[in-house]
Amino acid sequence: MDPVRRRHLRRTGGWAGAVTAALALAVTAVGPAAAADVNNASNSGFESGLSGWTCSAGSGTTVTSPVHGGSAALKATPSGQDNARCTQTVAVVPNSTYTLGAWVQGGYAYLGVTGTGTTDVSTWTPDSSSWKQLSTTFTTGASTTSVTVYTHGWYGQPAYYADDISVQGPDGGGGGDPEITVPGVPAGLSTSGATSSSVSLTWNAASGATGYTVYRDGTKVSAVTGTSATVTGLTPSTSYSFQVAAANSAGESAKSAAVTARTAASGDSGGSDLPAHAVTGYWQNFNNGATVQKISDVPAAYDIIAVAFADATTTPGAVTFNLDSAGLNGYTVDQFKADVAAKRAAGKKVIISVGGEKGTVSVADATSATNFANSVYSLMQTYGFDGVDIDLENGLNPTYMTQALRALSAKAGPDMILTMAPQTIDMQSTSGSYFQTALNVKDILTVVNMQYYNSGSMLGCDGKVYSQGSVDFLTALACIQLEGGLAPSQVGLGVPASTQGAGSGYVAPSVVNNALDCLTRLTNCGSFKPSKAYPELRGAMTWSTNWDATAGNAWSSAVGPHVDALP
Template sequence: MPGRRRLWAATALAALALSFAGTGQASAADVNNTKNAGFESGLSNWTCSANSGTTVSSPVHGGTTALKATPAAQDNARCSQTVAVRPNSTYSLSAWVQGGYAYLGVTGTGTTDVSTWTPDSSAWKQLTTRFTTGSATTSVTLYTHGWYGQAAYYVDDVSVFGPDGGGGTDPDPVVPSAPAGLTAPSTTSSSVSLAWNTVSGATGYTVYRDGTKVTAVGGTSATVTGLAADTSYSFQVTASNAAGESARSAAVTARTKPRQDGGGTTLPKHVVTGYWQNFNNGAAVQKITDVPNHYDIIAVSFADATSTPGAVTFNLDSAGLGGYTVDQFKADIRTKQAAGKKVIISIGGEKGTVTVNDSASATNFANSVHTLMQTYGFDGVDIDLENGLNATYMTQALRALSAKAGPSMILTMAPQTIDMQSTSNSYFQTALNVKDILTVVNMQYYNSGSMLGCDGKVYSQGSVDFLTALACIQLEGGLAPSQVGLGVPASTRGAGSGYVAPSVVNAALDCLTKGTNCGSFKPSKTYPDLRGAMTWSTNWDATAGNAWSNAVGPHVHALP
């Protein structure tokens, strides 16, 4: 395309500056001497051996097309063109390649011909070298090729950059200015739409969320997705071209909308989650309506595995719960929902054996949980699989369930501390995979012993530092603050170890949201959108006179 500035990397320009160290600095007249450098005009100016080359619309590095060349058993798919150059001049040679073996070089330099190559590459990779022309050299042969019988290779944005030999059309670009007029005209519960003014000379724009690059676009608008509901984000944009990337724009802050349930009501900004026991293990036996109003989410524990892989069912323990009937149970769920509470079904637990490890079991899981939601009126699901999970297929299952249940579905998780030590862990990865539909992760800060915090130090359970330094891992690992909760036992009888007094829970909440009441560990910044706290269980809380919810509940709801 005449006059179009192609995208070759800033690193190539840096190499160019070095290449002129002994021959004088690059001047403003230096150009890319390659014709049809981005293959936007098909194979014009290029010749490919044995009809091995064609142009494709994907993958491309810049513009809308790239070269695809396919080697054969007796042909290496060599594509070349004659490039006009000046004698006694130094040039930087570069190209972006992908796919199979790819070579880049020039011949006929009048001095030492050069080439470079790379083995298979699944992503775009830049090849760069340089050469100097002889005293009588006015043209060189630029070429790319693959290797005999190997996979096709792709080439885009080729550059022979240096003094104009008479065939170049792309002048040295100038780094564009920072975009102006950045706004966030619309939001949803999981996305923010952005728009900004055009920048002269820019060929693309990069969007940053809270300082981290999230997407690159060619136009002056973008929609950032996969965000947490009811959460504030800061956005900036840069402009770029072949010369480099501009400074960042002024920041704009946008807050996603709260997620709504089917009744049009929403969860509070900060919530308290409690597990309700569908069995009698010595804790106070409760009906759903016995759960104190401090609890915003009630997780019914637990669904049961069936003989069908991935599928679950729910069996109310009427006998163990003093004759609690299914009809009463359903009616009590509706009563709690009418009061603005959410009642969800929890999958797993310490003895849970639900396994989702292939597409069939993922489908079974989604279908069976959705059936339970329809049968009992559950608002969503809690994932409490303490014996491991497969991130690929649990993600598939949860997305299928969300598609059935709709955007109002509540999705919580209760991983053990070990499950959230690293983003490479399958539990952590699942949470990140479904971040756009995830309500909260309430990590279990109990039954674990000492663990590493986000600062690499070891902290003992049962302390403010243990709660804050481990929450920090999730906050720095990609979860939104509104998706992080602190899970603790309601009493010393609720877990084998890890109980902390409600005052310690409240201190940890203060430390994370306001930077006060911290122990020796203090996070680098505050997280006022932190979601809240969870306890096992509402029954053990009731056994202890509801001391936990009476102290932690009001504190959570009073957070900033």
Template sequence: MPRTERTRPSRHRRVFTASLAALAAVVLGAAGVQATAAPASAAALADVNVAKNAGYESGLSNWTCSGASGASVSSPVHSGTSALKATPTASDHAKCSQTVAVRPGATYRLSAYVQGSYAYLGVSGTGTTDVSTWTPGSTGWQQLGTSFTTGPGTTSVTVYTHGWYGQAAYLADDLSVFGPDGGGGTDPGPETPSAPAGLTAGAVTSSSVALSWNAAAGATGYTVYRDGAKVQAVSGTSATVTGLTAATGYRFQVSATNAAGESARSAEITATTSPAGGNPGPSVPKHAVTGYWQNFNNGATVQKISDVPGQYDIIAVAFADATTTPGAVTFNLDSAGLGGYTVDRFKADIKAKQAAGKSVIISVGGEKGTVSVNDAASANNFANSLYSLMQEYGFNGVDIDLENGLNPTYMTQALRSLSQKAGSGLVITMAPQTIDMQSTSGGYFRTALNIKDILTVVNMQYYNSGSMLGCDGKVYSQGTVDFLTALACIQLEGGLDPSQVGLGLPASTRGAGSGYVSPGVVNAALDCLTRGTGCGSFKPAKTYPGLRGAMTWSTNWDAASGNAWSNAVGPHVHGLP
């Protein structure tokens, strides 16, 4: 924020062929002629999947995608831990292909699971009739399938998936080219996975502990152990163990499983449930408005926390200050710049807002923030210092607004540590720049996905960015409904829950260098995403009624414009389906 402005070939032929071979051997033997064993025919071999890396568990190994359009993603997947996500553009349909070895004159069943709009599956170079199949769209996994027969001289074919020009990204997983082995073999069967790493305790209540861990290659499921006993089996990389006793320490481990068996258990961690009867603080409403409150005077209206209008559900105090200790932050109220606003009054105002059902959190970063969390020590300092501020001032949580990048490994570690200390009432918000949320491989996006089980909302800044790509691969200019909806689509289809996506906009033309849109445009974008109405040229393939809401920089600039932004956007957000 600116401080300033599958039909298998018939098996009957196999029996007939084998019978003839046996009869010939008998006749030759009776005539006193020595019979030489003939090599096994292709038809006598078991059918296999001749595609390699068919589930994209090894990234894009064996696959080639046009225009660098493909990527291996960890969510959503049909099975295993990875799937293909390929994004078409206006001039490229995101074709991802693989050449596989086949037998001449053999029949193969081609199939794959796909998700998304205009997803195609096909084969070329068969030497007979090349075939393909497609679906106009699906929001869940759908199996496509067709068959082909190779020509008398065909020893390899090219199988492929692709989307369609200018459409949204498609997903593919578990592709199969099932038939006789053409000499290339198939992927080896699964091996027992290695023990999961990174087991961490997250949100803790008086009766539960949330756990998460890193995915183990080849795993199809995980088993959770409490104090050495198996308590839960899950398919993902997180679980909440319930039915625990308040104020009690527990030991946890997790193992990975697949068809080959179960791995060794992970390193053991301990976690202690919170005392009974605690107060987690106000809960964030289904649809919420977030506003940043300025702890400085830059020409906007100077406010006390008590001055912030009731339309705001989350008030982010901007900003915490870095200290000389790596990763640690503190907070210094600018009493002089805020007209003598005292610390005692500030704390009392926070309590009053919380009593009214609002959450007040401390924001870290901003345009000039220089807090670095890039190793285990700084992650620990970050969590400890934030928890101290929460205890001192009564903050409900933290906002991450670091505009110079972040390390997803250690920021994840820090936020999970904070969550373990603060409990289930912790509010965590983020305010990344647009460029930070263009790809799930980015640090901000990876951090958000890493802490999805404890993340409240990501309010990306749709301003100060220039033109950006939408989820359909088209370029959109800031300041339009399309810019808001097509970019939000990236987050919504990239793994975040709709409740974790908010639209961040300036409250006035003075609140940002560029990207201001009127409250009417904000509301139109909210309607487009949640109801499918009010869209521009881009219309999402589905609606997201659970969308969290909107955010603005700042409550002070809003006040300077007569609270026009919150008066228009606030009621609209609270009236969403």
């Protein structure tokens, strides 16, 4: 729950000409290689480190995450006047056509070839948070027996990653990587969970596969790089047949044996017994000067209690929970568990929050995603938590956090509560990683309670700048989420419970209530008025129940009944 650090805008001037020139290059799609073709590049997947490759100014290294195929990939970082150029000399056959390809991720990435004896070519892509395939073709001259293949980034841009580089064509005799063959059929396909609109699948890895294609009733519905997927957009109470095929640059395997899964009945997901309008409060598992509470002390006005926070472990992605008994006046684990059970018996939801100002949990690969899901589910079983809150203020990876949350949902079932508490900057655009994650898991998402504080001025959905601490700030920024793809029932207003609860952005409970009225009824608005009412708006959140108690529970006493009375 810390202040937002401003991000600098990207420079766009110095390299405009290079971008324009790169766009003019002809790019062809990669197709299956001819039977006699081989990959003439050596160590194309960087499984042997940088063997066979030379990177300028020591800019290159190999990493184990992210990777596109195998267990390693190239990471090259531009610095100063160096664009992180990595090269390999590849033996080729004269008067022959080759397909040059690579998978890239991260900052601006370029792929090209020189010394062809005809026309040297290159292609590029802007920065990307997921793997993209680059491809182009070239023809060798009458006396050309070798070419130089290269990748590079761009000045001042972040590091780029490259993997599975190929120079596919006639064998130049240079001892390149073996010819790629179509992978085998994936085995072990099974369903790992279902909601009213989605089915989650898992399967065993197939040797040589760089990705997998998922089929629903014989029709391709998604392509993934891991061994799990969740098919969304399904009809409640309906049976579907699923298959999966393995793929790489040589083609796609036959489809696996089919499995059948049936979606749940309508309304069976996302905490079906949660009130239509809900109040969320964070409960502090530490003493920072606010009133020390037991879970049993939290007022009944709170429908969702987020226990702050889970702790990171030495295992990547995994979390644990350590009750601060000493800081909470001797509150024992047994008392805590009993209080959680009592709240749940009273119809309340108690969830574990992951992150916070000092949170260091990182879910950046498939392994850490699995660790996250397994560890959070273990905490749910141990303490009786109804779900999880994602409050990662130091960034998240939408690909792997999505994978982690879907795996957790498959374990916990359709009644799992899933909330998020992004900072304002994280929800300014649907291209942001937090917004992407929320949309990725929309079918299992309960509510996003964005933090409308510690942020300074921000843009509203009308493109105007609004200052925090006003009804316009709350309504115009909520509008971005409402128009960006979240359901109204998945949007809540996150505010401090008192002036001590945040560095800036506190508003009186009456302002929160006015914002709720504006969004749900189009009444009590400020200068900004939404284009329509959103009566299904979920409600409001506060940091924290402890700071609320310090102020005599003034926030929950005013906002709680108002939320309950929303249309």
